[in-house]
Amino acid sequence: MGAKTIAIETCELHKVYRKHLGRKGKPTLAGLNLQIFENEIYGFLGKNGAGKTTTIKMLCGLMKPDSGSARILGQKVPSRDARKLVGYLPENPYFYEYLTPKETLTFYGRLRGLSAKERAREWDRLSLDLDLRDIADQRVRGFSKGMRQRLGFAVALVGNPPIVILDEPMSGLDPMGRRRIRDLIVRLRDEKKTVFFSSHVLSDVELISDRVGMLVNGRLHRQGVMDDLLATRVQLVEVVARGLEPHVAQEIARTAFRTRHSEESDHFSFSDMDQANAAAAEVLAHGARLIEFSPVRESLEDYFVREQVQVEVGV
Amino acid sequence: MRTLTVALNTYREAVRDKILYVLLFFAGATILASKALGYISMGQDVKIIADISLAAISIFGALIAIFVGTNLVYKEIDKRTIYTILSQPMWRYEFVLGKYLGLAMLIGTTTGLMGFGAAAYLWILGGAVNAAYFEALFLIYCKLLLVTGLSVLMSTITSPILGAIIVLTAYFLGHATGILLELPGHFDGTLSKQALEAAYYVVPNLGNFDIWREYANGVAVPHSYVAWAAAYGAIYTVMLLFFAAVAFQDKDV
Ligand SMILES: Nc1ncnc2c1ncn2[C@@H]1O[C@H](COP(=O)(O)OP(=O)(O)OP(=O)(O)O)[C@@H](O)[C@H]1O
Ligand SMILES: [Mg+2]
Numbered sequence: 001m002g003a004k005t006i007a008i009e010t011c012e013l014h015k016v017y018r019k020h021l022g023r024k025g026k027p028t029l030a031g032l033n034l035q036i037f038e039n040e041i042y043g044f045l046g047k048n049g050a051g052k053t054t055t056i057k058m059l060c061g062l063m064k065p066d067s068g069s070a071r072i073l074g075q076k077v078p079s080r081d082a083r084k085l086v087g088y089l090p091e092n093p094y095f096y097e098y099l100t101p102k103e104t105l106t107f108y109g110r111l112r113g114l115s116a117k118e119r120a121r122e123w124d125r126l127s128l129d130l131d132l133r134d135i136a137d138q139r140v141r142g143f144s145k146g147m148r149q150r151l152g153f154a155v156a157l158v159g160n161p162p163i164v165i166l167d168e169p170m171s172g173l174d175p176m177g178r179r180r181i182r183d184l185i186v187r188l189r190d191e192k193k194t195v196f197f198s199s200h201v202l203s204d205v206e207l208i209s210d211r212v213g214m215l216v217n218g219r220l221h222r223q224g225v226m227d228d229l230l231a232t233r234v235q236l237v238e239v240v241a242r243g244l245e246p247h248v249a250q251e252i253a254r255t256a257f258r259t260r261h262s263e264e265s266d267h268f269s270f271s272d273m274d275q276a277n278a279a280a281a282e283v284l285a286h287g288a289r290l291i292e293f294s295p296v297r298e299s300l301e302d303y304f305v306r307e308q309v310q311v312e313v314g315v
Numbered sequence: 316m317r318t319l320t321v322a323l324n325t326y327r328e329a330v331r332d333k334i335l336y337v338l339l340f341f342a343g344a345t346i347l348a349s350k351a352l353g354y355i356s357m358g359q360d361v362k363i364i365a366d367i368s369l370a371a372i373s374i375f376g377a378l379i380a381i382f383v384g385t386n387l388v389y390k391e392i393d394k395r396t397i398y399t400i401l402s403q404p405m406w407r408y409e410f411v412l413g414k415y416l417g418l419a420m421l422i423g424t425t426t427g428l429m430g431f432g433a434a435a436y437l438w439i440l441g442g443a444v445n446a447a448y449f450e451a452l453f454l455i456y457c458k459l460l461l462v463t464g465l466s467v468l469m470s471t472i473t474s475p476i477l478g479a480i481i482v483l484t485a486y487f488l489g490h491a492t493g494i495l496l497e498l499p500g501h502f503d504g505t506l507s508k509q510a511l512e513a514a515y516y517v518v519p520n521l522g523n524f525d526i527w528r529e530y531a532n533g534v535a536v537p538h539s540y541v542a543w544a545a546a547y548g549a550i551y552t553v554m555l556l557f558f559a560a561v562a563f564q565d566k567d568v
Binding site: 057060061062063064080081083084086088090092093094095096098107108110111112113152155 | 316317320321324327328331394395396397398399400401402403404405406565567568
């Protein structure tokens with residue numbers, strides 16, 4: 001594998017919001033360093049108020065850091081050249097209420113400098129992908145959360161930018177809507193785009209991200225390839241056997257930390273992979289059937305909560 | 316192109332603003348009612364109607380500029396529609412300029428409507444609707460463009476309420492710049508005197524744009540004066556828009 005190209009890079013970003021009368025509060029960002037590679041899906045985590053939106057706004061040129069810098073595909077941020085490369089979906093996107101989705105996409109297409117022909121092509125493509133055709137001529141005013149989110153996505157993708165930055169793209173969506181967004185994000189990666197997104201829906205982040213980073217106290221607290229972060233933490237292994245002699249079952253149960261017996265099968269839970277393996281060998285050696293052997297790894301949510309708690313109690 | 320896109324959209328949005336119709340209604344009512352005042356000052360009615368009509372166009376136009384203008388950029392930040400706009404590959408000054416031009420177009424439309432309405436009314440009542448009338452109308456529009464510029468500047472840096480108060484104050488001072496120099500003698504050399512004197516040179520003299528009284532009284536105003544006043548307004552307006560763009564350039568939204 002060759003060296004990966006860096007798509008988004010931040011260097012020592014600092015930001016303190018001023019409270020009333022110019023008093024400084026606690027820093028929101030305190031030296032944030034991020035490196036997002038090209039063509040990856042990067043999940044950006046952090047609890048409420050951690051500074052995810054602040055970081056994203058800086059990357060999209062809406063806000064300036066107090067100090068530090070950022071680059072997008074080599075272009076310094078904020079700059080027009082950097083903004084050209086980025087499609088952005090804000091947290092709860094807002095659009096002109098009196099425009100229809102079609103007019104909205106025309107408006108943003110114009111701002112992106114697309115010709116009338118290109119704008120028509122973008123509408124065809126995005127209205128199909130995001131299912132906007134039925135509501136093409138309704139005003140945004142009456143739109144539900146899901147409809148607004150879809151329109152927001154279409155706006156982010158207008159002009160086909162190579163970098164897509166999404167602030168909580170699944171928040172407030174129903175299961176179908178979330179799945180659709182997940183599929184779309186994965187498809188963006190297939191199209192060789194880079195996706196940087198923040199989310200609190202950790203089950204979704206876990207499903208689609210290549211890497212995740214966790215923002216704590218204004219810095220990147222943990223970062224890594226999803227599989228590395230979670231695979232090392234097998235929490236427990238479930239072993240299910242059928243047709244075990246009761247005395248063998250009892251034998252195995254001694255090493256398990258939890259046992260459950262149902263009419264046809266025995267369930268054992270092990271906290272240790274080696275013990276689970278030994279138990280499986282035992283099951284087979286006694287001519288019984290092994291019907292399940294499943295290591296249950298820690299979920300991203302467990303990981304997130306554990307890390308957050310550790311920081312807060314100061315471990 | 317991007318500026319024009321923002322401008323057209325601003326126009327489209329502002330046309331939907333209810334305050335616009337309220338103000339237009341009052342302007343129309345004032346123009347029609349001017350005939351009643353004309354009766355009182357016997358034999359002078361056409362003159363009075365011309366005077367009141369153009370004054371109404373000027374004042375209601377300014378109110379539109381102030382109440383719509385001071386909201387313009389602020390509203391986009393407040394309603395967060397600005398996020399997806401400023402993150403596009405456009406310059407921030409293009410956004411500010413687009414907002415300004417959209418409102419300038421709208422005020423052009425309303426001034427045109429009121430102006431031609433009043434002209435028709437005057438003509439029916441036997442008044443002289445001539446080049447001088449349209450020159451007076453043109454300078455009113457120049458003044459409104461300046462007031463719009465100041466309103467847009469305020470909307471990039473402060474809330475609509477405070478902005479409206481500041482622009483209204485500037486509007487009244489601008490029509491009475493003379494009083495800034497009329498502090499009694501014993502204030503000579505004091506700080507307040509100096510501040511007022513400074514204000515005299517900073518606040519544009521909006522009286523320069525008011526030639527409707529001359530028109531109403533049939534006094535000729537040279538074309539060169541009209542050109543000079545228009546240039547005076549243009550310089551102020553460009554300066555105000557420049558400040559608005561600078562104020563907006565590094566603003567966190
Ligand atoms: N415009 C602002 N003015 C003052 N403080 C702000 C502003 N925006 C954000 N903050 C503060 O900065 C901190 C980080 O906010 P930010 O919105 O970046 O967090 P977040 O990680 O996106 O949170 P969430 O998950 O709730 O969306 C919070 O403490 C917030 O109160
Ligand atoms: Mg946020």
